[in-house]
Structure formats: structure tokens, C-alpha cells
Amino acid sequence: MAKDSAKGATEARISTAQRIEIALLEDIAIGALEPGQRLEEVNIAARFDASRTPVREAFSRLTAQGILVQGERRGVFVAQYSREELSQIFEAMHEIEAACARIASQRLNLLTRAEILSAQAECIAAAESGDRAAYLRANEAFHQAIYDATGNPYMAEIASEFRRRTGPFRAKKFARREDLIASAKSHQALIDDIFSEDSLTAAQGMRAHMTASFMQALKAN
């Protein structure tokens, strides 16, 4: 009965394969694993003190999501994109984010407004203290709050997927404290557009935000 009441509420028992998948995702998001880097099954297995089997399962799932790619020859690699490919991925993400903003603006309620504002407050706090890692987390939470405000988990999921794929490239642009503050300020304008509840304004606000984000990502990559 009280078997997992002590632990986090909904924390189900986690398999080794899932643990590896989550850890690899985190490493890629943080930048510990860089785009283009090769991942060998045996290395990863050793690192997690597991056999190759769960590692292969994690690789399968991550390649299916486009986070990892199989090279033409041996090995699995952290996905790496040329300038051209990056532009295409950002274009796709930009379309989805704009759709999310538009839908969210039409369905805002007290809760979703509060959660967007709350996430933004964390962004500002992290930006002012110059805590890069905290800002990266808060920034993701902010965008996630917008996705959630659509009330559509499928839209939210694909938007998140694109964020995971572009994470390593966006992360590089947050080098200095001013970058964080500028980003947080950009959020404020975006919030105004979405909270206007005018869907066109919301979508255009998000397009502007994403275009700026891509410009900076291009500079940093």
C-alpha cells in the first residue's frame, strides 16, 4: 500500500532503458554531449553499469525521435545539422510554435495565464542572477506552459520534440548574462501578444520571437 508513497507521487518504477534515455536526453540538452559526437554502445553501457541491451533500446527510441542519427557506416551520433538543415528545422518549429501561440491565445484561462506568468517570473529571476543552467530550464518551462495552454497534448508534444532537437543549438546562444536578460525581455513582449487574445497578434508575436531566436542560434553555430 505505502510502497511508493514516500517517493515522488506519480514516480512509477523506472526501467534501466528509460533511465538511460532520460540521462542521454539531459546530456544532449545541457551540451555535455555535442552534436556530431559518436555514442558507442559499450561505453554508454559501462557508464550506466548496464548491458548493451537497455542501451540499444534507448538508442532506438532516440533515433526514432531524431535526437540521435545512425551514421551511414558504424555508430550512432548526436544529430548534427548543417546551416541549411538548421534553417529548415527552425522553420518547422517556428510554424508549430506559431500555431501553439495562436491556439493558446484563444483558450487562455486563469490557470494557464498563471502558469505562463509563473514560468516567466522564474526566467527573470534566473536571468538577473545570471544562472545559465537555471535560465535554460526556466526557458523550457516557459515555452512548455504555452504549449500546455493550447489544451492539446499532441500539439504540445511535437512542439516539445522540436525543442529537444534544437536544444543544443539554442543553448549556445546564452553565453552572457545580457543574453539571458534580452531573452527574458523578449518573453515579456510575447506574453503581451498572447494575452491579447487576438490570435493573429499571438501568432505573429511568436513568429517574431522564433525568428529572433533563430538569428541568434545562427550566429552562435
Next chain:
Amino acid sequence: MAKDSAKGATEARISTAQRIEIALLEDIAIGALEPGQRLEEVNIAARFDASRTPVREAFSRLTAQGILVQGERRGVFVAQYSREELSQIFEAMHEIEAACARIASQRLNLLTRAEILSAQAECIAAAESGDRAAYLRANEAFHQAIYDATGNPYMAEIASEFRRRTGPFRAKKFARREDLIASAKSHQALIDDIFSEDSLTAAQGMRAHMTASFMQALKAN
């Protein structure tokens, strides 16, 4: 040198896991595997005369794509959606398809126009002969041709993914020959809108097409 010149041009050597993944996808698209149906590793392994290992790999990739879902208890199941969930998936798909149509309308060229028209010709032929399986294939090729016309493989990929996920639910609506002909006719209007090269017209045309598609899917499910 001539090691695979006899076979299909780009057909690389395929692993058992990939073979199983493709076959399962096909079965789900066709309807041989119905939403909600449970898949047991040993059964599938026996069917493909393989061990559980490649089956598990295929399951991993398919669950990562949302084609299969892990039940809360045992087993992996073909994804099944409630009326509400189906509406959310179609909403998301509808947004992405509209974005594809808009972008495609801006980037049309001789080749992409030709391929859209060619796919539509196949749709008409299949519809008139009342060949349901052929129409399903041609219909997918038609939409794929529009995705490809965006020139953005990432947009194309997510659009395809949603099509795969909704395949079983859309397939049911093509019961009679008239359904096929009506669908092909609807394509014609859509082509006109996209070929207008007015992005707003193209997006609205696709929205109309998708809305109609969802209405029929709802009736059939």
C-alpha cells in the same frame, strides 16, 4: 562493385528489426492490426521467425513515435484514441497540414506541380476502379507530394507521422466506391487552392479538406 546493382537502387541491407517495424506499420495502416489490439513479443517474434530482441527494438521505435502505446499494466497496444483525443490529434494534424499547404503554395515548381498532379491521377484511377487498397496508397502519396513540395523534410516528416498515427481511423471512412470518388474530387479543389500560389487560399483549402476528412472519420469511428 555490382553488389546491389541488381536490386533496387538505394535499397540498403535491412535488419530484422527494421523489417518488423515496417511490416507492423503496414499492418496498422491497412487495418490488419486494429487500434487497441495487444501485441505480444513472443507472438510477433514467432510470426517473423525471429527472437524477441528485434521485436523489442521495433516496439521501442514505434512507441517513441506514438504508433504503439505501453499499457499501464502488461503489454504493448496499437494506439487507440477516444473521441476527444481523436479530435485533438486531428486538430494538430490540421494545423501542420495547413502550414504545409501554405508553404508548398509559395514554393511550387514544375517538378512538384507534376508530382502532385501525378499522384492525383493515380487517386482518380484507383477511385474509379473502386480499388480501396490502391486508393489508400495513392491518397498517402498525394499528401506526401504536397509535403515534399514544401522543400522542408522536417515539416514533411511530422506531417507523415501524424498521417501514420491517424491512418487506421481515416481508413475506415473509405468503405464504398463513392467515398473514394468524393475524396478524389475533394483533392481537385485542394489542388486548385494550392496551385493558386496564394498562401492564404492554400491554407484555407487544406483546412477545409482536413475538416471534411475529420468529420467523416468521426462518423466512421
Next chain:
DNA sequence: GTCCACTATTTTGTATACAAAATCGTTTGT
């Protein structure tokens, strides 16, 4: 007769073993 508990069976998750394919290095021939 119903409910609970205990056991048995099924099923999943992980490890290991083995075979095949590919890369790398060395050697040999021209």
C-alpha cells in the same frame, strides 16, 4: 458463497553469448 491469500504461470526486462559485417592495419606484390 464470497473474499482473501498464496502459488503457479505468463510476460517483461536485462545480461550474456555468438555470429556476421565492417573498419583498420599490415603485408606482399608489382
Next chain:
DNA sequence: ACAAACGATTTTGTATACAAAATAGTGGAC
């Protein structure tokens, strides 16, 4: 000296074995 080919080593793909968890089935007690 350079190229080609052969062999050795690494790495992947698949099979099998084993352990743990969950469900189902059976029996017993009230």
C-alpha cells in the same frame, strides 16, 4: 613507393538464458 589484398580487431545485430514483476488461478477460511 604505391596499391591491393588479406587478416585481425572492433562493433553491431540477433538469439538465448535468466531473473523479477505482474497476472491468473486455486484453495482455504470465515
